[in-house]
Amino acid sequence: MKLLLIIDDYLPHSTRVGAKMFHELAIELHLQGHQVTVITPDFQQKDILNIDHIDGITIWRFKSAPIKDINKISRAINETLLSIRAWKAVRHLIKPDTFDGIIYYSPSIFWGGLVHRLKKVCHCPAYLVLRDLFPQWTIDAGMMKPGSLIEKYFRYFEHYSYRQATRIGLMSDKNLQLFRELHPDYHCEVLRNWADLQPVKKDDLNYISIREKLNLTNKIIYFYGGNIGHAQDMANLMRLAKKMQLFEHAHFLFIGQGDEVELINKLAEEWNLTNFSYLNSVSQKVFKNILSEVDVGLFSLSAQHTAHNFPGKLLGYMVESLPILGSVNKGNDLQDIINQHNAGFIYVNGEDDLLYEAAVKLYSDSELRNVTGRYAYQLLCEQFSVTSAAQLIVKLFEDNDDID
Numbered sequence: 001m002k003l004l005l006i007i008d009d010y011l012p013h014s015t016r017v018g019a020k021m022f023h024e025l026a027i028e029l030h031l032q033g034h035q036v037t038v039i040t041p042d043f044q045q046k047d048i049l050n051i052d053h054i055d056g057i058t059i060w061r062f063k064s065a066p067i068k069d070i071n072k073i074s075r076a077i078n079e080t081l082l083s084i085r086a087w088k089a090v091r092h093l094i095k096p097d098t099f100d101g102i103i104y105y106s107p108s109i110f111w112g113g114l115v116h117r118l119k120k121v122c123h124c125p126a127y128l129v130l131r132d133l134f135p136q137w138t139i140d141a142g143m144m145k146p147g148s149l150i151e152k153y154f155r156y157f158e159h160y161s162y163r164q165a166t167r168i169g170l171m172s173d174k175n176l177q178l179f180r181e182l183h184p185d186y187h188c189e190v191l192r193n194w195a196d197l198q199p200v201k202k203d204d205l206n207y208i209s210i211r212e213k214l215n216l217t218n219k220i221i222y223f224y225g226g227n228i229g230h231a232q233d234m235a236n237l238m239r240l241a242k243k244m245q246l247f248e249h250a251h252f253l254f255i256g257q258g259d260e261v262e263l264i265n266k267l268a269e270e271w272n273l274t275n276f277s278y279l280n281s282v283s284q285k286v287f288k289n290i291l292s293e294v295d296v297g298l299f300s301l302s303a304q305h306t307a308h309n310f311p312g313k314l315l316g317y318m319v320e321s322l323p324i325l326g327s328v329n330k331g332n333d334l335q336d337i338i339n340q341h342n343a344g345f346i347y348v349n350g351e352d353d354l355l356y357e358a359a360v361k362l363y364s365d366s367e368l369r370n371v372t373g374r375y376a377y378q379l380l381c382e383q384f385s386v387t388s389a390a391q392l393i394v395k396l397f398e399d400n401d402d403i404d
Helices: 017-031 072-080 082-093 112-122 136-140 149-163 173-182 235-246 261-270 284-291 313-319 334-340 352-364 366-383 386-398
Strands: 002-006 035-042 049-054 057-063 101-106 126-130 167-170 188-190 220-225 250-255 276-279 296-300 324-328 344-348
Touching: 002 017, 002 112, 017 035, 017 057, 017 101, 017 313, 017 386, 035 082, 057 082, 072 082, 082 112, 101 112, 101 386, 112 126, 112 149, 126 386, 167 173, 167 386, 173 188, 220 235, 220 284, 220 313, 220 352, 235 250, 235 261, 235 296, 235 352, 250 284, 261 276, 284 313, 296 313, 313 324, 313 366, 324 334, 324 352, 334 344, 334 366, 344 352, 352 366
Parallel strands: 002 035, 002 101, 035 057, 101 126, 126 167, 167 188, 220 250, 220 296, 250 276, 296 324, 324 344
Antiparallel strands: 049 057
């Protein structure tokens, strides 16, 4: 089949988990014999459309204004224009037989217009990979007022995007339950996050060890990699780093971008943390190499969330057999999944003492780190393989009864 993937961020320029996941999905679909095209924005190119290829995947990059790491008003405007700019760039390439199926990723919530036009021409089904219940999480966090004009604006595009989907994939059972309560009229199912199961092969002679670079040779490294923003409640992990200063060889390394970078650096300075380092985003290749060197994978979710996310960063930790340590919002089934499979230690955000006690255990016991990490990789293989995700999505396109 000829399949189209749509996402607002893609390789090789992106350092985000969503871009990595979608490229892994594209490669898996290609290996299964499908012809794969990706539509994605690029704010650096001058031409309205550029076409290139990576790993056998055809990529249509359309010219866009920036939508990442800019102020909220500019981002909202530029994301609103994504579908318009994309269709203007690619419409001359679209014929009735161009695509047999569409897979689009949210965030962003603004792909509905493009998907609508593509479905109308190609008469094919569309699968929405829904990873973020926006704007709900901003309301939960107190960043957006319920019933406000801006909420109504975002809700319109959110529902328009949902209406274009023949089926919607949510990342967990609890998320599926919540989504059905909020939006009972859509066809949806659990589509877990996924990852390529192969650990990194250190064959890059130019790569400089992060331990050598930061003088962390004898340290136990607690690593956080990914978005550093309000949804993560990064102060939660900074409190843990502060408590762990008692242990000479414990070090916390955070890498990423987001609107709480200033906060974590400010807290590190105020608390005079000597066991903390922050680095800006790095390439996916460097990121994978760093994962192969650290000891514990950290994550945090805001206690205010009503949605139950499974952060994609955890899969990167699991690929490298890292024990997982983190906090979730109350009721998140991620806590049961990780804890029951002995893949890590997950607590409700706010249970600082329990999080600290687990961090100390992992610091003190190398065998515990090794065993827990092996269970994490085993869980990845059982429930989060990219092959399983691809097969579930493709099933929709193969089943004519599900096509509108």
